Amino acid sequence: xxxxxxxxxxxxxxxxxxxxxxxxxxxxxxxxxxxxxxxxxxxxxxxxxxxxxxxxxxxxxxxxxxxxxxxxxxxxxxxxxxxxxxxxxxxxxxxxxxxxxxxxxxxxxxxxxxxxxxxxxxxxxxxxxxxxxxxxxxxxxxxxxxxxxxxxxxxxxxxxxxxxxxxxxxxxxxxxxxxxxxxxxxxxxxxxxxxxxxxxxxxxxxxxxxxxxxxxxxxxxxxxxxxxxxxxxxxxxxxxxxxxxxxxxxxxxxxxxxxxxxxxxxxxxxxxxxxxxxxxxxxxxxxxxxxxxxxxxxxxxxxxxxxxxxxxxxxxxxxxxxxxxxxxxxxxxxxxxxxxxxxxxxxxxxxxxxxxxxxxxxxxxxxxxxxxxxxxxxxxxxxxxxxxxxxxxxxxxxxxxxxxxxxxxxxxxxxxxxxxxxxxxxxxxxxxxxxxxxxxxxxxxxxxxxxxxxxxxxxxxxxxxxxxxxxxxxxxxxxxxxxxxxxxxxxxxxxxxxxxxxxxxxxxxxxxxxxxxxxxxxxxxxxxxxxxxxxxxxxxxxxxxxxxxxxxxxxxxxxxxxxxxxxxxxxxxxxxxxxxxxxxxxxxxxxxxxxxxxxxxxxxxxxxxxxxxxxxxxxxxxxxxxxxxxxxxxxxxxxxxxxxxxxxxxxxxxxxxxxxxxxxxxxxxxxxxxxxxxxxxxxxxxxxxxxxxxxxxxxxxxxxxxxxxxxxxxxxxxxxxxxxxxxxxxxxx
Ligand code: GAL
Numbered sequence: 001x002x003x004x005x006x007x008x009x010x011x012x013x014x015x016x017x018x019x020x021x022x023x024x025x026x027x028x029x030x031x032x033x034x035x036x037x038x039x040x041x042x043x044x045x046x047x048x049x050x051x052x053x054x055x056x057x058x059x060x061x062x063x064x065x066x067x068x069x070x071x072x073x074x075x076x077x078x079x080x081x082x083x084x085x086x087x088x089x090x091x092x093x094x095x096x097x098x099x100x101x102x103x104x105x106x107x108x109x110x111x112x113x114x115x116x117x118x119x120x121x122x123x124x125x126x127x128x129x130x131x132x133x134x135x136x137x138x139x140x141x142x143x144x145x146x147x148x149x150x151x152x153x154x155x156x157x158x159x160x161x162x163x164x165x166x167x168x169x170x171x172x173x174x175x176x177x178x179x180x181x182x183x184x185x186x187x188x189x190x191x192x193x194x195x196x197x198x199x200x201x202x203x204x205x206x207x208x209x210x211x212x213x214x215x216x217x218x219x220x221x222x223x224x225x226x227x228x229x230x231x232x233x234x235x236x237x238x239x240x241x242x243x244x245x246x247x248x249x250x251x252x253x254x255x256x257x258x259x260x261x262x263x264x265x266x267x268x269x270x271x272x273x274x275x276x277x278x279x280x281x282x283x284x285x286x287x288x289x290x291x292x293x294x295x296x297x298x299x300x301x302x303x304x305x306x307x308x309x310x311x312x313x314x315x316x317x318x319x320x321x322x323x324x325x326x327x328x329x330x331x332x333x334x335x336x337x338x339x340x341x342x343x344x345x346x347x348x349x350x351x352x353x354x355x356x357x358x359x360x361x362x363x364x365x366x367x368x369x370x371x372x373x374x375x376x377x378x379x380x381x382x383x384x385x386x387x388x389x390x391x392x393x394x395x396x397x398x399x400x401x402x403x404x405x406x407x408x409x410x411x412x413x414x415x416x417x418x419x420x421x422x423x424x425x426x427x428x429x430x431x432x433x434x435x436x437x438x439x440x441x442x443x444x445x446x447x448x449x450x451x452x453x454x455x456x457x458x459x460x461x462x463x464x465x466x467x468x469x470x471x472x473x474x475x476x477x478x479x480x481x482x483x484x485x486x487x488x489x490x491x492x493x494x495x496x497x498x499x500x501x502x503x504x505x506x507x508x509x510x511x512x513x514x515x516x517x518x519x520x521x522x523x524x525x526x527x528x529x530x531x532x533x534x535x536x537x538x539x540x541x542x543x544x545x546x547x548x549x550x551x552x553x554x555x556x557x558x559x560x561x562x563x564x565x566x567x568x569x570x571x572x573x574x575x576x577x578x579x580x581x582x583x584x585x586x587x588x589x590x591x592x593x594x595x596x597x598x599x600x601x602x603x604x605x606x607x608x609x610x611x612x613x614x615x616x617x618x619x620x621x622x623x624x625x626x627x628x629x630x631x632x633x634x635x636x637x638x639x640x641x642x643x644x645x646x647x648x649x650x651x652x653x654x655x656x657x658x659x660x661x662x663x664x665x666x667x668x669x670x671x672x673x674x675x676x677x678x679x680x681x682x683x684x685x686x687x688x689x690x691x692x693x694x695x696x697x698x699x700x701x702x703x704x705x706x707x708x709x710x711x712x713x714x715x716x717x718x719x720x721x722x723x724x725x726x727x728x729x730x731x732x733x
Pocket of ligand 1: 121122123124184185234254259260
């Protein structure tokens with residue numbers, strides 16, 4: 001009897017144990033038409049994108065904490081294939097690329113994760129996240145029904161899923177990941193690919209589902225997302241969106257909080273009143289998950305920016321600025337919105353709304369449940385006029401283009417157009433740190449031909465040669481114009497024309513810079529035409545072609561070509577015109593300074609640096625600069641003010657801060673004030689100013705003293721005017 005008793009006690013204990021284990025560990029994420037269900041409970045989920053490689057691990061905890069304080073439930077990130085697999089089978093998950101550490105940091109603060117694996121991600125990231133080697137896999141064709149592509153895509157997706165499973169990171173294993181994304185905005189592309197596109201997206205869905213993560217998969221902007229994958233919306237507004245099946249929830253994976261910037265373009269700003277109204281309308285119409293793209297945009301360090309022409313800053317006008325500081329009133333106003341929405345959560349997830357027309361552009365959506373929950377959303381979609389409406393026998397004043405939220409169907413706790421939060425006015429201030437011991441080194445272009453990467457008859461495509469190991473590729477040729485330059489027709493100098501597919505080009509004739517041309521994101525091609533300073537006899541033409549980030553979107557962007565396309569023509573010679581395109585060209589990948597690793601503490605000692613040249617010749621092209629500085633006092637985020645410089649790259653203690661370019665935003669814009677009559681989804685600021693003047697220097701890259709700053713300047717600038725500044729919030733002045 002005794003034994004029987006203890007056996008049954010043991011059995012009961014074991015069963016309880018198993019049950020607890022099942023509840024705790026094997027929780028389930030599912031969905032129905034209303035919402036995503038976590039542990040069987042429908043949820044209104046508020047999410048924000050923070051991309052781990054766009055900040056440093058030292059910043060992550062603070063960013064996630066700020067997201068949590070801002071009322072977020074979920075952190076969304078893409079997975080960036082090209083940083084993780086720089087060459088086939090060689091993986092890097094260290095430092096900024098430590099995906100598991102990032103997800104665990106989110107988990108530690110009790111938030112969920114939406115993992116957008118892609119592996120195509122767009123994201124203004126170099127090559128849309130694809131490793132450049134992928135382009136050279138024999139027979140490959142990106143994002144279509146192509147076996148080599150599908151094999152590579154499956155390989156990486158599986159690798160990431162297995163890594164997450166090994167660390168128990170899916171919610172089905174007790175981890176924070178509640179959703180995953182496969183592909184990215186394939187819809188418009190798929191239409192162009194026709195049947196192959198359809199076959200591919202069906203394959204992508206089943207490949208993902210078979211990985212058995214225990215959490216739902218989504219596809220954004222893909223109205224043909226096959227079951228059980230949920231199709232979701234991306235955009236400035238998503239209140240008109242409906243999923244492709246009545247049993248799927250309405251999810252908004254990219255609510256654009258602002259917009260990215262490109263060198264030479266304006267700064268984009270989205271007024272928070274408009275963003276809040278867009279979000280509130282989405283919830284009013286039955287949406288149950290929205291994600292701010294971006295909540296913190298961060299920095300495209302190194303050469304990770306795509307585009308081409310995307311700036312190093314990926315600030316995005318997001319609620320948390322590039323430096324990790326709260327941007328007001330965006331952050332605070334959205335926090336209040338989130339609080340109001342959360343007060344309505346029970347009513348929202350348990351009922352369908354009753355819609356009442358209150359006026360020509362005014363509506364009430366009422367969510368009420370049998371057990372007495374009632375939440376109302378009163379909207380005025382007239383962008384010009386305020387309205388006084390009658391709802392449940394009470395008067396309510398609705399500003400233009402706004403929504404009032406009434407979590408008890410009586411009292412307004414929030415209106416999207418009434419901003420109570422003060423503007424923070426984040427700004428740059430000087431530091432006590434000086435840049436000292438400036439020295440320069442001229443990039444040596446006299447012997448480029450000595451150790452060429454290759455030679456060829458004719459002009460070669462750039463990325464084929466560089467494989468993106470450097471932005472730079474030299475195209476060098478010689479031209480013999482005979483005994484005397486006076487033979488030039490009419491005493492006029494001949495003209496050199498160089499046609500490039502992009503993205504930027506510096507033309508050197510006999511070692512002298514003759515001029516530079518630049519494409520734009522919209523028109524990547526650029527053409528140089530200028531007088532050629534030729535000498536009698538042999539002349540050397542050296543063309544420095546520069547890739548400013550590889551394209552991240554477009555149909556078959558892997559086939560887009562970069563570099564000098566030709567023709568390269570000399571016109572007006574005594575002997576007529578000469579087409580140089582089909583003569584012998586020598587190719588050299590990268591700069592000598594890059595090959596010598598001048599950016600590192602060890603590399604700098606390999607050349608003779610010159611003191612004092614800084615002030616003598618400020619406008620010298622192709623110049624390396626170095627200086628030292630001690631870390632400034634305090635703990636504010638830091639930046640370099642590069643306004644006095646031209647175009648190039650910057651490194652600190654061997655870490656690449658990124659590309660800089662003092663390209664000015666053309667025109668005059670600034671129609672950004674939020675008024676009753678003008679509500680752009682984004683508006684433009686900063687015209688007539690450099691698009692990007694400040695470059696983030698993460699504090700964690702610095703040591704107390706003797707930090708090494710190295711700059712490579714392409715066209716010329718005044719390095720003596722560079723300074724280290726600190727970023728402060730208006731509130732802390
Ligand atoms: C979306 C895309 C994102 C990002 C965004 C613009 O269409 O899915 O990855 O590129 O546009 O910032």
